[in-house]
Amino acid sequence: MQQENLAFRPFMDEADFDRITRPPTINALLRECRGYGELPACAWSGQERSFEELAADVARTRGFLLTLGLPPGARVGLLMGNDYDFVRLFYALVTLGCTAVPFMMNTPPEALIAMIHKSELSALIYGEMIAPLAQNLRPAAPALRFLAASGCGYGAEAPESADVAPATPAVILFTSGTTGKPKGTVLSHGALMRGAFNGCFGYRGVFHQRYYALIPFAHVFGLVRSLLTAHLTGSLLYLCLDMKAFVRDLPVARPSIMALVPALADALYSIAMGYGMDALGGNLRLIIAGGAPVPPSLIQRFGALGIMVAPGYGLTETANLVSGNPAPEQKPDSVGLIYEGQDYRLVDGELWLKGDNLMLGYYNDPEETAAAMQDGYFRTGDLARVDAEGYLYITGRIKNLIILPNGENVSPEELENLVCTLPIVKDCLVQEDVNDFGIPIIAARVFPDDRACAAAGITDALAAIQAGVLALNRKLPSYKQIVKVTLSDTDFLQGGTKKVR
């Protein structure tokens, strides 16, 4: 019987709690999963693969990958949606001792090129949907091997690498950071499996569930809490091939558990209200909510429908799961109890973490890694407190970062620099605001350059700047777009370059 995370036991079925295991590597996870045999592991558009079939597909995908002659420990990019190709390629790569580098599909091309170079890829495998973008990337990385996922088929069954250990790097996940400069977070097999293991605690009905994979696997929340925890618990993962398909998928997927950002959970609630519970598949019991602060009202509204919304807290650098709330109705403001295997400190209110779920560092970035760590702890940049019963509360941020309800993090500094490239702008301050309907948006207060406006014959500075911002928005991913522009009659300098916020 396992003895970790005992604080979560009162909130769980004892048989479930005792049964949870923590494989030390993803290789060990897949070996363990073979024991689930003919139970379904993945499903999508009328197709299904059992755990046995998945293991065989992964072994045969390894056989194919070996024909590519990749160097040991090669880093291989995966630019595709949440499809079965991702699942088998990811598992095959990491069990061979390679590092998978999944990219979000909505990453702008310039940022993708920077990430490709930064992570020193040996190959980039892309999905069909992304083929035109992959073609456009080729000239910027002429030495890189571009492979279509559909062309990465099956070879003879090949064994896993015997050299994979808990400390072996498994993935590099890119985060934008506070300056907007992408950082590649390296997570080991051990860290990912610690995260997947933590995902098993704090609720009833852990094993043989039905998950719907809506959050991208290129995001730590989707990779760890959807893919890895689902398979660790012998659960079915229904693959969301296209975000737009989720409304049509749910009645077929009939998920019992979903990992969601609050904005998507809110959308599900609207669907349930408008079309009834069957529109969600009629089977949903638990929503793991993370990526952004979870409004207590969301917990209450779903609670009335008999669905538990469990907020959690985690970062890419911590293999996602730092804490999870097993009692959201009693403690709706809390992100829950801190999972074991971690040491935490509160230093001047800031949460510092240490543990085997922590990243190995930022790839090829000793300076950023050193800046993020202190005394062996990772500085989260989040202000927190812990109550007498051990529940964690996130109360604010030290780092200047906007966190939107869809879980996207936006660096104001990056956008300010961008707006300041407009010749008629002297200074700019980017902040979170809400629109007339109470929806959080990104807003820019702009101090125009009157002389430049006069020289250009511009009489309506606001209209000109709005047009300029609209043009800038066209180059930005949707979540970074500046929605509201207002004018300021002063700049935002206060003693040097420090902005007033």
Next chain:
Amino acid sequence: MVLDKLKTLIGKVMQGYNIDLDAITMASTLKGDLGFSSISMLLMAIAIEEEFHITIHQLDGDTFLTVGDACDYIERALAAKK
């Protein structure tokens, strides 16, 4: 024609937000003028696909900044179908 249909869809997606449909022009920005969230963008993409029987590429939906962008995309997709 496309604009009129799109206005109706916008009204449905933003039901309860009291959008003045008559004030919508090709230059209206979805997020700024009409108050769209990332989820309403997604719901509108679904509604457009059903109404016009076209497929919006997952990444193209992100490029709709204005009502005009969506109209142009729909018109191009309809023309390509013929």
